[in-house]
Amino acid sequence: MTPEAMVESALDEIRYFAEVDFDLIKISVKASSVPLMIEAYRQLSEVTDYPLHLGVTEAGPPPAGLIKSSAGIGTLLAEGIGDTIRYSLTATRSRKPVPVGPCLRPWASVSARTWT
Secondary structure: OOHHHHHHHHHHHHHHHHHOOOOOOOEOOOEOOHHHHHHHHHHHHHHOOOOEEEEEOOOOOOOHHHHHHHHHHHHHHHOOOOOEEEOOOOOOOOOOOOOOHHHHHHHOOOOOOOOO
16 A cells, blocks of 8 residues: 555545536545555645545554544644544553543644635
């Protein structure tokens, strides 16, 4: 899988929705590889104005999954890329809720994206 292939696949889906006159969409090109995910979103943000839904697929259990997701999501938010986010973590045995807020706080004020 390459960032280019991920972007082309997303653009194919966008074209399909355009054909049926549906434009209320958010685009996601999540991957389990953080560098791959970052580059795919960077490229996609250059060719579309649709909202981008950020996330890392199969990030893993906390705390490693939080760190992995925060690295990818935070990098893109710092560049002004992304409109919504999702943290997908593997459940722990205790199934206690895991606070994600502390991982996001450093990025809360760095996004250059204009929000409407």
